[in-house]
Amino acid sequence: AARRVPGLALGLTTKSTLVTRDLDLLLEIAGHSRLWVNLSIITLDAGLTRRLEPRAPRPDLRVRAMETLARAGIATRLFIMPILPGLTDGDETLRPLLEAAHGAGCGEARWNVLFLRSGTREVFLKLIADEFPRLTDRYRALYARSAYVPRAYWYLVERLIVAHARAVGLALLESTGLLEHALPGLGAVPEAQRRALELLPARPPAALVWALLL
Numbered sequence: 001a002a003r004r005v006p007g008l009a010l011g012l013t014t015k016s017t018l019v020t021r022d023l024d025l026l027l028e029i030a031g032h033s034r035l036w037v038n039l040s041i042i043t044l045d046a047g048l049t050r051r052l053e054p055r056a057p058r059p060d061l062r063v064r065a066m067e068t069l070a071r072a073g074i075a076t077r078l079f080i081m082p083i084l085p086g087l088t089d090g091d092e093t094l095r096p097l098l099e100a101a102h103g104a105g106c107g108e109a110r111w112n113v114l115f116l117r118s119g120t121r122e123v124f125l126k127l128i129a130d131e132f133p134r135l136t137d138r139y140r141a142l143y144a145r146s147a148y149v150p151r152a153y154w155y156l157v158e159r160l161i162v163a164h165a166r167a168v169g170l171a172l173l174e175s176t177g178l179l180e181h182a183l184p185g186l187g188a189v190p191e192a193q194r195r196a197l198e199l200l201p202a203r204p205p206a207a208l209v210w211a212l213l214l
Contacts, residue, residue, distance in 0.1 A: 006032035013038040013079060015056045017065040026074050038110075039066045040079040043088045044096050051131050052084070063100050070105025077173070078106050080161070082114035085142060085149065086135050089113075089157055095164045102170045110173040111161055113154055117147045 002010055003025065010033055012019070012026075019026075019037060029035050043049060044059045056062075066076045078101040083089050101109060116124055121143065129136045142149055165172040 002029050008033040011036045015040045017057045017061045020065050020068045036075045036077050037069050038077040038079045043093050063104050067104035076106045078109040080111040084114050098164050098168045098170050102168050108171045108173050113149050115148045116143050
């Protein structure tokens, strides 16, 4: 239907590299509508990806698909969703991922930290217990009172990813996890704590980020 209706704003989000098979169709749609293809990639670590997303293509293949689309003139975005505490929230994950996307011609990135609602929560915590038992207690503590991470932790992750995106030169879209909207009922970060956070370096050490989880 999108090929017959001009003037639309469309976003296609996928982990699949098969999106490149529809390049001719995407170009046709992009010729008369605003179109973005959002590639979901949370890490470049193929081994970690196999444990987290066993049915998804390797991350390097997704980056290659992004480059194919971008070179053809399709607007692409990197979706780093979700960022996983203790697994994909560090410098060693975020910086190379943003650099790879930028090198592949990606125009923008968007991110959000993992949130666990009922149903998903039980399944994901079992995955953590089975695959990453060292993180089990931390995850249970982190999500003990809400489906969302504490605001202080979210704020530090924001600092990390903003710093890396700026260094790489990749535009960063407003996160869907905005403190004022996506973390309801948790209250603001206490003023004294917020002031302390403002004094931290742009990329605080991972150990410091984790210290705020408990």
